[in-house]
Amino acid sequence: MADYFVEETYRRIRQLRIQGAINIAIAGVEAVAASLSRNPAALGENMKLLESARATEPALRNSFSMIRQVMKKGGNGKAVCARILFHLRGSRQPIASCGAGLVKNRMTVLTHCHSSTAVAILRQARGNGRRFRVYSTETRPRFQGRTTASELSELGIPTTMIVDSAANFFMHEAGLFLVGCDAINYKGDLFNKIGTSMIALSAREHKVPLYSATSLFKFDPATRKRPEPIEEREPSEVAMQQHFPKVKIRNPAFDKTPAKFVKGYITEAGIVRPRDVEKKAKKFFKSILKSAL
Protein backbone atom coordinates (compact mmCIF):
# COMPACT_ATOMS: atom_id res chain seq x y z
CA MET A 1 0.00 0.00 0.00
CA ALA A 2 1.25 3.49 -0.82
CA ASP A 3 2.49 5.67 2.02
CA TYR A 4 -0.01 8.17 3.54
CA PHE A 5 2.24 11.19 2.88
CA VAL A 6 2.77 9.99 -0.70
CA GLU A 7 -0.99 9.66 -1.18
CA GLU A 8 -1.49 13.18 0.17
CA THR A 9 1.19 14.53 -2.20
CA TYR A 10 -0.49 12.65 -5.08
CA ARG A 11 -3.81 14.37 -4.26
CA ARG A 12 -2.19 17.79 -3.98
CA ILE A 13 -0.51 17.36 -7.38
CA ARG A 14 -3.68 16.04 -9.02
CA GLN A 15 -5.84 18.85 -7.66
CA LEU A 16 -3.24 21.46 -8.78
CA ARG A 17 -2.59 22.53 -5.21
CA ILE A 18 1.01 21.91 -6.27
CA GLN A 19 1.41 23.34 -9.76
CA GLY A 20 4.18 23.74 -12.33
CA ALA A 21 6.52 20.99 -13.50
CA ILE A 22 9.50 21.76 -11.25
CA ASN A 23 7.37 22.17 -8.11
CA ILE A 24 5.65 18.87 -8.95
CA ALA A 25 8.98 17.05 -9.37
CA ILE A 26 10.32 18.53 -6.13
CA ALA A 27 7.18 17.52 -4.19
CA GLY A 28 7.28 14.00 -5.66
CA VAL A 29 10.94 13.41 -4.83
CA GLU A 30 10.47 14.86 -1.32
CA ALA A 31 7.55 12.49 -0.70
CA VAL A 32 9.51 9.48 -1.95
CA ALA A 33 12.57 10.44 0.11
CA ALA A 34 10.46 10.71 3.26
CA SER A 35 8.75 7.40 2.57
CA LEU A 36 12.12 5.63 2.25
CA SER A 37 12.66 5.83 6.03
CA ARG A 38 9.17 4.58 6.83
CA ASN A 39 8.63 1.81 4.31
CA PRO A 40 11.40 1.25 1.73
CA ALA A 41 9.56 -1.79 0.36
CA ALA A 42 6.77 0.47 -0.94
CA LEU A 43 9.15 2.58 -3.05
CA GLY A 44 8.02 1.15 -6.39
CA GLU A 45 4.36 1.56 -5.60
CA ASN A 46 4.86 5.07 -4.23
CA MET A 47 6.65 6.21 -7.37
CA LYS A 48 4.03 4.61 -9.62
CA LEU A 49 1.23 6.41 -7.82
CA LEU A 50 2.96 9.79 -8.02
CA GLU A 51 3.79 9.29 -11.72
CA SER A 52 0.13 8.66 -12.43
CA ALA A 53 -0.95 12.00 -10.90
CA ARG A 54 -0.36 13.98 -14.11
CA ALA A 55 0.50 12.63 -17.56
CA THR A 56 2.68 15.39 -19.02
CA GLU A 57 5.39 15.54 -16.33
CA PRO A 58 8.74 14.10 -17.49
CA ALA A 59 10.70 16.05 -14.84
CA LEU A 60 9.04 13.85 -12.20
CA ARG A 61 9.43 10.69 -14.30
CA ASN A 62 13.11 11.41 -15.04
CA SER A 63 13.77 12.00 -11.33
CA PHE A 64 12.18 8.67 -10.44
CA SER A 65 14.01 6.87 -13.22
CA MET A 66 17.32 8.18 -11.77
CA ILE A 67 16.33 6.95 -8.31
CA ARG A 68 15.52 3.50 -9.77
CA GLN A 69 18.79 3.33 -11.69
CA VAL A 70 20.95 4.33 -8.72
CA MET A 71 19.22 1.96 -6.31
CA LYS A 72 19.49 -0.88 -8.80
CA LYS A 73 23.24 -0.38 -8.77
CA GLY A 74 23.23 -0.55 -4.97
CA GLY A 75 23.38 3.23 -4.42
CA ASN A 76 21.80 4.96 -1.44
CA GLY A 77 18.17 5.96 -2.12
CA LYS A 78 18.10 8.93 0.24
CA ALA A 79 21.40 10.25 -1.09
CA VAL A 80 20.19 10.16 -4.69
CA CYS A 81 16.93 11.91 -3.70
CA ALA A 82 18.98 14.63 -1.98
CA ARG A 83 21.17 15.00 -5.08
CA ILE A 84 18.15 15.31 -7.40
CA LEU A 85 16.43 17.79 -5.08
CA PHE A 86 19.61 19.86 -5.04
CA HIS A 87 19.50 20.04 -8.86
CA LEU A 88 15.75 20.68 -9.12
CA ARG A 89 15.77 23.42 -6.47
CA GLY A 90 18.93 24.96 -7.87
CA SER A 91 17.77 24.90 -11.51
CA ARG A 92 15.94 28.23 -11.50
CA GLN A 93 18.85 30.52 -10.62
CA PRO A 94 21.20 29.74 -13.54
CA ILE A 95 18.21 29.82 -15.91
CA ALA A 96 17.16 33.19 -14.48
CA SER A 97 20.65 34.64 -14.88
CA CYS A 98 20.84 33.40 -18.46
CA GLY A 99 17.32 34.43 -19.51
CA ALA A 100 17.40 37.87 -17.89
CA GLY A 101 19.72 39.04 -20.66
CA LEU A 102 16.91 38.60 -23.20
CA VAL A 103 14.76 41.20 -21.43
CA LYS A 104 15.66 44.66 -22.67
CA ASN A 105 14.75 48.13 -21.41
CA ARG A 106 11.32 49.34 -22.55
CA MET A 107 10.50 45.85 -23.83
CA THR A 108 7.03 44.33 -23.59
CA VAL A 109 7.03 40.65 -22.67
CA LEU A 110 4.01 38.45 -23.25
CA THR A 111 3.63 35.35 -21.10
CA HIS A 112 1.13 32.52 -20.68
CA CYS A 113 0.21 30.43 -17.63
CA HIS A 114 2.38 30.29 -14.50
CA SER A 115 5.94 29.08 -14.66
CA SER A 116 8.14 29.56 -11.60
CA THR A 117 11.12 29.49 -13.97
CA ALA A 118 9.79 32.20 -16.31
CA VAL A 119 8.91 34.34 -13.26
CA ALA A 120 12.48 33.82 -11.94
CA ILE A 121 13.83 35.23 -15.24
CA LEU A 122 11.61 38.30 -15.06
CA ARG A 123 12.51 38.80 -11.38
CA GLN A 124 16.20 38.63 -12.26
CA ALA A 125 15.77 41.08 -15.16
CA ARG A 126 14.01 43.49 -12.82
CA GLY A 127 16.79 42.96 -10.21
CA ASN A 128 19.32 43.81 -12.92
CA GLY A 129 17.57 47.18 -13.30
CA ARG A 130 15.69 46.47 -16.55
CA ARG A 131 12.53 48.50 -17.10
CA PHE A 132 9.93 46.49 -18.99
CA ARG A 133 6.27 45.53 -18.83
CA VAL A 134 4.39 42.30 -19.12
CA TYR A 135 1.15 41.07 -20.61
CA SER A 136 0.04 37.98 -18.74
CA THR A 137 -2.82 35.85 -20.04
CA GLU A 138 -5.32 34.75 -17.40
CA THR A 139 -4.96 31.13 -18.69
CA ARG A 140 -8.30 29.40 -18.89
CA PRO A 141 -9.64 27.21 -17.44
CA ARG A 142 -7.65 27.17 -14.14
CA PHE A 143 -6.40 30.79 -14.27
CA GLN A 144 -2.76 30.09 -13.39
CA GLY A 145 -1.96 33.35 -15.23
CA ARG A 146 -3.52 35.24 -12.33
CA THR A 147 -0.74 33.88 -10.12
CA THR A 148 1.84 35.13 -12.64
CA ALA A 149 0.22 38.57 -12.82
CA SER A 150 0.08 38.86 -9.01
CA GLU A 151 3.67 37.72 -8.52
CA LEU A 152 5.05 40.05 -11.20
CA SER A 153 3.13 43.08 -9.98
CA GLU A 154 4.32 42.34 -6.41
CA LEU A 155 7.86 42.53 -7.81
CA GLY A 156 7.10 46.02 -9.11
CA ILE A 157 6.90 44.95 -12.75
CA PRO A 158 4.08 46.78 -14.59
CA THR A 159 1.75 43.92 -15.49
CA THR A 160 -1.45 43.82 -17.50
CA MET A 161 -3.68 40.76 -17.38
CA ILE A 162 -5.54 39.84 -20.56
CA VAL A 163 -7.90 37.07 -21.61
CA ASP A 164 -6.16 34.31 -23.53
CA SER A 165 -7.91 35.21 -26.75
CA ALA A 166 -6.53 38.79 -26.59
CA ALA A 167 -2.93 37.57 -27.01
CA ASN A 168 -2.95 38.23 -30.77
CA PHE A 169 -4.53 41.65 -30.22
CA PHE A 170 -1.55 42.75 -28.09
CA MET A 171 1.21 40.77 -29.77
CA HIS A 172 2.34 43.67 -32.02
CA GLU A 173 3.54 45.45 -28.86
CA ALA A 174 5.66 42.52 -27.67
CA GLY A 175 9.39 41.99 -28.09
CA LEU A 176 9.47 38.60 -26.40
CA PHE A 177 7.03 35.73 -25.87
CA LEU A 178 8.31 33.93 -22.77
CA VAL A 179 6.76 30.73 -21.41
CA GLY A 180 7.68 27.83 -19.17
CA CYS A 181 7.77 24.21 -20.25
CA ASP A 182 6.34 20.89 -19.16
CA ALA A 183 8.04 18.60 -21.62
CA ILE A 184 10.35 18.61 -24.65
CA ASN A 185 10.41 15.69 -27.08
CA TYR A 186 13.40 14.35 -28.99
CA LYS A 187 12.62 16.67 -31.92
CA GLY A 188 12.75 19.72 -29.66
CA ASP A 189 8.98 20.35 -29.77
CA LEU A 190 7.66 22.21 -26.73
CA PHE A 191 4.81 20.93 -24.56
CA ASN A 192 3.32 23.64 -22.39
CA LYS A 193 -0.02 24.92 -21.12
CA ILE A 194 -2.90 24.64 -23.55
CA GLY A 195 -3.00 27.73 -25.75
CA THR A 196 0.79 28.11 -26.02
CA SER A 197 0.83 26.83 -29.61
CA MET A 198 -1.95 29.22 -30.64
CA ILE A 199 -0.11 32.21 -29.17
CA ALA A 200 3.12 30.94 -30.77
CA LEU A 201 1.42 31.22 -34.18
CA SER A 202 0.62 34.83 -33.44
CA ALA A 203 4.18 35.47 -32.19
CA ARG A 204 5.62 34.01 -35.39
CA GLU A 205 3.31 36.14 -37.53
CA HIS A 206 4.50 39.24 -35.62
CA LYS A 207 8.19 38.12 -35.68
CA VAL A 208 8.26 38.00 -31.89
CA PRO A 209 10.77 35.39 -30.65
CA LEU A 210 9.45 32.59 -28.45
CA TYR A 211 11.76 31.42 -25.68
CA SER A 212 10.89 28.70 -23.21
CA ALA A 213 12.40 28.71 -19.72
CA THR A 214 13.14 25.15 -18.67
CA SER A 215 15.31 22.80 -16.74
CA LEU A 216 16.78 20.02 -18.89
CA PHE A 217 14.98 17.69 -16.47
CA LYS A 218 11.91 18.21 -18.67
CA PHE A 219 13.37 16.52 -21.73
CA ASP A 220 11.43 13.28 -22.23
CA PRO A 221 13.72 10.52 -23.54
CA ALA A 222 10.75 8.15 -23.95
CA THR A 223 9.46 10.25 -26.87
CA ARG A 224 11.85 8.26 -29.12
CA LYS A 225 9.42 5.37 -28.56
CA ARG A 226 6.02 7.03 -28.04
CA PRO A 227 4.51 10.52 -28.36
CA GLU A 228 4.45 12.77 -25.30
CA PRO A 229 1.22 12.00 -23.38
CA ILE A 230 -1.14 14.96 -23.09
CA GLU A 231 -3.11 15.23 -19.88
CA GLU A 232 -6.85 15.67 -20.33
CA ARG A 233 -8.56 17.14 -17.29
CA GLU A 234 -12.09 17.14 -15.91
CA PRO A 235 -14.74 18.81 -18.17
CA SER A 236 -16.09 20.51 -15.02
CA GLU A 237 -13.05 22.84 -15.08
CA VAL A 238 -14.49 24.28 -18.31
CA ALA A 239 -18.22 24.31 -17.56
CA MET A 240 -20.84 22.46 -15.52
CA GLN A 241 -21.96 19.57 -17.69
CA GLN A 242 -25.57 19.79 -16.42
CA HIS A 243 -25.86 23.29 -17.95
CA PHE A 244 -24.94 21.83 -21.37
CA PRO A 245 -26.52 18.35 -21.26
CA LYS A 246 -26.07 17.57 -24.96
CA VAL A 247 -22.65 19.16 -25.36
CA LYS A 248 -19.39 17.25 -25.20
CA ILE A 249 -16.72 19.17 -23.27
CA ARG A 250 -12.99 18.52 -23.81
CA ASN A 251 -10.25 19.90 -21.60
CA PRO A 252 -6.67 19.14 -22.68
CA ALA A 253 -4.20 20.71 -20.26
CA PHE A 254 -1.22 21.05 -22.61
CA ASP A 255 -0.42 21.37 -26.30
CA LYS A 256 2.54 20.91 -28.60
CA THR A 257 4.35 23.85 -30.14
CA PRO A 258 6.58 22.64 -33.00
CA ALA A 259 10.33 23.11 -32.56
CA LYS A 260 10.46 25.50 -35.54
CA PHE A 261 8.43 28.04 -33.54
CA VAL A 262 10.84 27.99 -30.59
CA LYS A 263 13.84 30.31 -30.87
CA GLY A 264 15.54 28.76 -27.85
CA TYR A 265 15.22 26.92 -24.57
CA ILE A 266 16.71 28.85 -21.66
CA THR A 267 18.30 26.09 -19.56
CA GLU A 268 20.91 25.41 -16.86
CA ALA A 269 23.31 24.83 -19.77
CA GLY A 270 22.57 28.22 -21.37
CA ILE A 271 20.33 28.91 -24.36
CA VAL A 272 19.89 25.68 -26.28
CA ARG A 273 18.47 25.35 -29.80
CA PRO A 274 15.54 22.92 -30.00
CA ARG A 275 17.51 20.47 -32.13
CA ASP A 276 20.30 20.31 -29.52
CA VAL A 277 18.12 19.66 -26.47
CA GLU A 278 18.28 15.86 -26.61
CA LYS A 279 22.09 15.79 -26.68
CA LYS A 280 22.42 18.38 -23.90
CA ALA A 281 19.80 16.69 -21.72
CA LYS A 282 21.39 13.25 -22.02
CA LYS A 283 24.75 14.71 -20.97
CA PHE A 284 23.04 16.47 -18.07
CA PHE A 285 21.30 13.28 -16.90
CA LYS A 286 24.61 11.38 -17.02
CA SER A 287 26.35 14.00 -14.90
CA ILE A 288 23.63 13.85 -12.23
CA LEU A 289 23.71 10.06 -12.17
CA LYS A 290 27.49 10.08 -11.88
CA SER A 291 27.37 12.51 -8.97
CA ALA A 292 24.69 10.41 -7.24
CA LEU A 293 26.54 7.10 -7.39
Ligand code: RUB
Ligand atom coordinates in the same frame (compact mmCIF):
# COMPACT_ATOMS: atom_id res chain seq x y z
C1 RUB B 1 1.96 24.76 -15.60
C2 RUB B 1 2.73 25.07 -16.81
C3 RUB B 1 4.07 25.71 -16.60
C4 RUB B 1 5.15 24.66 -16.61
C5 RUB B 1 6.47 25.20 -16.12
O1 RUB B 1 0.84 23.93 -15.85
O2 RUB B 1 2.36 24.79 -17.95
O3 RUB B 1 4.35 26.65 -17.58
O4 RUB B 1 4.79 23.58 -15.76
O5 RUB B 1 6.43 25.57 -14.77
P1 RUB B 1 -0.05 23.44 -14.60
P2 RUB B 1 7.78 25.64 -13.90
O6 RUB B 1 -0.50 24.66 -13.87
O7 RUB B 1 -1.15 22.68 -15.24
O8 RUB B 1 0.85 22.57 -13.72
O9 RUB B 1 8.67 26.59 -14.62
O10 RUB B 1 7.34 26.15 -12.57
O11 RUB B 1 8.36 24.27 -13.86
